[in-house]
Amino acid sequence: MSPAALVTLCALLWAVFLGAHLALNGRWWPWLAVSLLPPPLFAAVPLALLVASAVAGSGPGAVLAAGCLLAGRSQSGVNYRALRRGSTRTDDGSGIRVVSWNTQHWAQGRDPDRFYAFLHTLPADVYLLQEYLNGYEGGEVWDIDDEERLRREFPGHHLAVDNNSVTLSRLPLAAPPVPVGACSLRVDLRTPGGVLSTYNVHIPVQLTVMNPLGAAFFRDMRRRHLARRREYDALVADLLTNPHPFLVSGDFNTSAAIGDIRRMPRTARDAIGANRALLPASWHARWRLRLWRIDWVFTSAAVRAVRYAFRDPGGLSDHLAQDVTITIPHEELNH
Structure with a gap:
């Protein structure tokens, strides 16, 4: 087989795989294991095939590789908007700063003073904190009560706690907090112009580390998969009936390559365009090489993200903290 024919065959095989991935991802539960592939592969493989096609002189291979690069761009986790000059809007200091962070079992096993000191390094108007609990991976978890210290550390903030989530806000609550599904918390806030709904989200993890050849693994x-679908369905149903502008943020345990993220409604816009990283990553915070993004920020059309960055928690969690500043024109808010 000639080099050109070999490259064409490889490009064809990748195209078949990509087609199956796009068709089955997020729809057929066994494909969940395949969707855990590193998202950058969906850009790296077709780019490598393009280079190989050029070297081998394979026109069909180049066409297939280019098509795969375009078809798989949403799976790669590449922030193409960062390539556009001026893609990030200017923050004039009048926005609402939101910090969203999976705390990894709160301050369990760590110095609580360091935990709160880190939060104070990010002076936000709203904090959306996940995993307000203690426990260990794959085992029993325990509810905790740290409200006294939360109120002491953040005087003047309004506190909402439910579904193992904490929402702290300088802005007053416009209504009682609403649990969404079993893992998210909606809190409506009263801004100077009207109501803004915040959603503090934690979607369950996909897999337990165990023998992948055993029946228990697939069960x-x-x-x-069913638990994740219930949480996404509950979140989407609430978003679709919510008349207010909204911000949705938290740990989705979902990379760009996992089809579950497609469950988010079209009205929810990914805020990553306000981030300047070409390959934004929120996990794993304790490793020198950050992998990819599994924590997300979505906003309604009326809410504009003007700045979005990931902050290193200094070993306090395996998730980086999301730090986003939003603005909302007063005329867009519902009174």
């Missing part, structure tokens, strides 16, 4: 994967 657990299917159970987790």
Whole structure:
């Protein structure tokens, strides 16, 4: 087989795989294991095939590779908007700063003073904090009560706690907090111009680390797939009936390559355009090489993200903190 024919065959095989991935991802639960592939592969493989096609002189291979690069761009986790000059809007200091962070079991096993000191390094108007609990991976978890210290550390903030989530806000609550599904918390805030809904989200993880050849692995994967779908369905249903501008943020345990993220409604816009990183990553915070993004910020059309960055928690969690500043024209808010 000639080099050109070999490259064409490889490009064809990748195209078949990509087609199956796009068709089955997020729809057929066994494909969840395949969707855990590193998202950058969906850009790296077709780019490598393009280079190989050029070297080998394979026109069909180049066409297939280019098509795969375009078809898989949403799976790669590449922030193409960062390539556009001026893609980030200017923050004039009048926005609402939101910090969203999976705390990894709150301050369990760590110095609580360091935990709160880190939060104070990010003086936000709104904090959306996940995993307000203690426990260990794959085992029992315990509810905790740290409200006294929260109120002491953040005087003047309004506190909402439910579904193992904490929402702290300088802005007053416009209505009682609403649990969404079993893992998210909606809090409506009263801004100077009207109501803004915040959603503090934590979607369950996809897999438990166990023998992938055993029947228990597949039973657990299917159970987790159904649990994740319930959480996404509850979140989407609330968003679709919510008349207010909204911000949705938290740990989705979903990379760009996992089809579950497609469940988010079209009215929810990914805020990553306000981030300047070409390959934004929120996990794993304790590793020198950050992998990819599994924490997300979505906003309604009326809410504009003007700045979006990930902050290193200094070993306090395996998730980086999301730091986003938003603005909302007063005429867009519902009174």
